[in-house]
Amino acid sequence: MKSASIVCLLLAAFAVSSPSRAQESALAATPPMGWNSWNHFAEKIDDATVRAQADAMVASGMRDAGYVYINIDDTWEGQRDAQGFIHANQKFPDMKALADYVHSKGLKLGIYSSPGPKTCAGYEGSYGHEEQDAQTYAQWGVDYLKYDLCSFNDSAMKQAASPEAAHQLMIGAYQKMHDGLLKTKRPIVFSLCQYGMDSVWRWGASVGGNSWRTTDDINDTYERMETIGFGQAGLSRYAAPGHWNDPDMLEVGNGGMKPDEYRTHMSLWALLAAPLLAGNDLTKMTSETVALLTNREVIAIDQDPLGKQGDRVWAEGAYEIWAKPLTGGAKAVGVFNRQSTWMKPSQVEVDFRMLGFKDAVHVRDVWQGKDLGRISGLYKVTVPTHGVVLLRITP
Numbered sequence: 001m002k003s004a005s006i007v008c009l010l011l012a013a014f015a016v017s018s019p020s021r022a023q024e025s026a027l028a029a030t031p032p033m034g035w036n037s038w039n040h041f042a043e044k045i046d047d048a049t050v051r052a053q054a055d056a057m058v059a060s061g062m063r064d065a066g067y068v069y070i071n072i073d074d075t076w077e078g079q080r081d082a083q084g085f086i087h088a089n090q091k092f093p094d095m096k097a098l099a100d101y102v103h104s105k106g107l108k109l110g111i112y113s114s115p116g117p118k119t120c121a122g123y124e125g126s127y128g129h130e131e132q133d134a135q136t137y138a139q140w141g142v143d144y145l146k147y148d149l150c151s152f153n154d155s156a157m158k159q160a161a162s163p164e165a166a167h168q169l170m171i172g173a174y175q176k177m178h179d180g181l182l183k184t185k186r187p188i189v190f191s192l193c194q195y196g197m198d199s200v201w202r203w204g205a206s207v208g209g210n211s212w213r214t215t216d217d218i219n220d221t222y223e224r225m226e227t228i229g230f231g232q233a234g235l236s237r238y239a240a241p242g243h244w245n246d247p248d249m250l251e252v253g254n255g256g257m258k259p260d261e262y263r264t265h266m267s268l269w270a271l272l273a274a275p276l277l278a279g280n281d282l283t284k285m286t287s288e289t290v291a292l293l294t295n296r297e298v299i300a301i302d303q304d305p306l307g308k309q310g311d312r313v314w315a316e317g318a319y320e321i322w323a324k325p326l327t328g329g330a331k332a333v334g335v336f337n338r339q340s341t342w343m344k345p346s347q348v349e350v351d352f353r354m355l356g357f358k359d360a361v362h363v364r365d366v367w368q369g370k371d372l373g374r375i376s377g378l379y380k381v382t383v384p385t386h387g388v389v390l391l392r393i394t395p
């Protein structure tokens, strides 16, 4: 199919589905915030651990800072009964009771499935049971679904006659679950996970996606986080209230990166208006980790109601400047230094005119929580290697 006709089809799909999309944009008006079990616990996740994470989200102050979703990733799934209804495995004896517990803390519960017959970890997927599974999730009190392509790619899509046919099958599979979720009448955030295939940012919203993963998995190294984070350049135009680019979950607090590197991770994700899904063990956080995850000013950049994703505005060698428009004509600006860590911190010159400010601006250093006063023209900042200076600029 010619790309022009794909665009027409997408526009048509967009127009047809607009009433339900209004409901969705209320659902994820700002990027979803919460916690997900996968990065830290992987398959070692059970009812008691999820409850402990919910408790810790409240006790640590994360809930009050805006984190809401407690998301169970893969490996909760058990068998289907004779009527085809999915049941959780022995690690989750009563999913409804767990949802009630999470709700009693003022939080929401998320769950995980695949459009394929099997999930990525080889557990039962939703293939052929989409509507039934959506009903089950709604009955349990689930508020968020991560829908991970997994075996749908290896089974149905591999057998398709052409790449276009495979693409249509994938779109159909996501649409099917979205229809199932809408039928439940329960607001359930729909989080697409297919690793950014087929430029998902171009069509994710048309199948009801409130977010879509733009990349393959993150891990707890600076190199992987850097590849993913800085690789998001150019995607800002596809994010808006109700549907967001998702560069994968946070690794902050898992121990594999230095403080400057985690500050880069948080700053970049906030500038990207990315979902902020903590991926660490919330019951064992240092005060540094709590401070990184709950910095109100950083979260306010991510959650700014204007709903605009930031993008790269300047790069020279290992130095980059990213900017995100905020309400009231303000801008968040990240100055990054990607030089190797054996080098000294570098001075980078920020040109406020290049950022669209002709007159003097008010500048605040976000991580330092310090007002730097009114500045015009050029401003030099010293940025540590693998680090960032995050500024909030107000006209």
Ligand code: GAL
Pocket: 038, 073, 074, 119, 120, 121, 148, 150, 193, 216, 217
């Ligand atoms: C991957 C996904 C991860 C995690 C994992 C579970 O495909 O990208 O975020 O969900 O599956 O098996």
